[in-house]
Amino acid sequence: MENKTARFEKLLVKNGLKRTGPRLQVLEILSGRDSATSQPYLEQVMGKNADRVTLYRVLQAFEEKGIIHKVLDQQGTANYAICSDGCSAHEHHDEHVHFNCDNCHKIYCLDTVKIPALKVPAGFKVEHLNLIATGLCASCSDKVN
Amino acid sequence: MENKTARFEKLLVKNGLKRTGPRLQVLEILSGRDSATSQPYLEQVMGKNADRVTLYRVLQAFEEKGIIHKVLDQQGTANYAICSDGCSAHEHHDEHVHFNCDNCHKIYCLDTVKIPALKVPAGFKVEHLNLIATGLCASCSDKVN
DNA sequence: ATATAAAAGCAATATAGTTGCATTTAAAAT
DNA sequence: ATTTTAAATGCAACTATATTGCTTTTATAT
Ligand SMILES: [Mn+2]
Ligand SMILES: [Mn+2]
Ligand SMILES: [Zn+2]
Ligand SMILES: [Zn+2]
Numbered sequence: 001m002e003n004k005t006a007r008f009e010k011l012l013v014k015n016g017l018k019r020t021g022p023r024l025q026v027l028e029i030l031s032g033r034d035s036a037t038s039q040p041y042l043e044q045v046m047g048k049n050a051d052r053v054t055l056y057r058v059l060q061a062f063e064e065k066g067i068i069h070k071v072l073d074q075q076g077t078a079n080y081a082i083c084s085d086g087c088s089a090h091e092h093h094d095e096h097v098h099f100n101c102d103n104c105h106k107i108y109c110l111d112t113v114k115i116p117a118l119k120v121p122a123g124f125k126v127e128h129l130n131l132i133a134t135g136l137c138a139s140c141s142d143k144v145n
Numbered sequence: 146m147e148n149k150t151a152r153f154e155k156l157l158v159k160n161g162l163k164r165t166g167p168r169l170q171v172l173e174i175l176s177g178r179d180s181a182t183s184q185p186y187l188e189q190v191m192g193k194n195a196d197r198v199t200l201y202r203v204l205q206a207f208e209e210k211g212i213i214h215k216v217l218d219q220q221g222t223a224n225y226a227i228c229s230d231g232c233s234a235h236e237h238h239d240e241h242v243h244f245n246c247d248n249c250h251k252i253y254c255l256d257t258v259k260i261p262a263l264k265v266p267a268g269f270k271v272e273h274l275n276l277i278a279t280g281l282c283a284s285c286s287d288k289v290n
Numbered sequence: 291a292t293a294t295a296a297a298a299g300c301a302a303t304a305t306a307g308t309t310g311c312a313t314t315t316a317a318a319a320t
Numbered sequence: 321a322t323t324t325t326a327a328a329t330g331c332a333a334c335t336a337t338a339t340t341g342c343t344t345t346t347a348t349a350t
Contacts, residue, residue: 017296021298022298043337051299052338054299056338072219076217077337116261122283123282124283129276129277133271133272135269139268162328163328184306195329196331
């Protein structure tokens, strides 16, 4: 396995973004998690390593470049996950289902579950679909049993 | 057609809610619109007829009783629409698709479009589905042509 | 080494939503 | 009709998420 930080540095360069501390740290954090990460959580773990505003701008830049994608949870707060691949500044390909666990509140990207096509009333032109499922994640429904 | 206000008053009584100005006004506003209505808009048109906090509490009470349902738009702000029917304090039946127009930003309840069932990975237990489509609504795609 | 555009930091502001408590009021009881 | 009371409203303070403008710092190209 190649050095992770080196990979991130390449990713930044490829997207015309400077290699900075806050950016590397955000990539580090997001890549180490199995579910989408909320802005508040990121802010907390970054602590004084970066200003709040810097964090917001890092997230915005990453989203624009197609490095991460945003998912709003049931409360409307932003959560971020690294894009699997094929996403770019010009187009995101994250039309997978997101699963919001009622118990642990994690948001999973169900990359394998595609959103089924939809029949809408005449005149409506669908551009994107955004499906959030709620319920119990695999780990939480285990514990309940 | 029976008097609208009288209908609203019955609705409040049926749900054990007192017949008050702010509540009737919210029902009046919501029923007069063809799409979901945002909290900020409601706040604005209510003006000084009710305190912000009262509005929040009215909306919360209505949602709990199954009189209205909440839809978050792409920015995560709350929008409200009157439940078609069959909703109660114990269960909502609003699993229809919501359409968020990129142009006019209206949110339409597509009551006729049911959300297709979903195959999720083993272990996950789906409780609710929340599908938001974005694009152009019928009226806006007309204007563009 | 120097120049420079990009990024970060800082302060102020905006907007959505919540909480606690005092006051008012709709509706029930008398 | 009055009185009673639980429910609802209003007000003030507060929290959380997000944004904007401006200054300073810094990564990178020259
Ligand atoms: Mn995702
Ligand atoms: Mn609806
Ligand atoms: Zn869970
Ligand atoms: Zn429209």
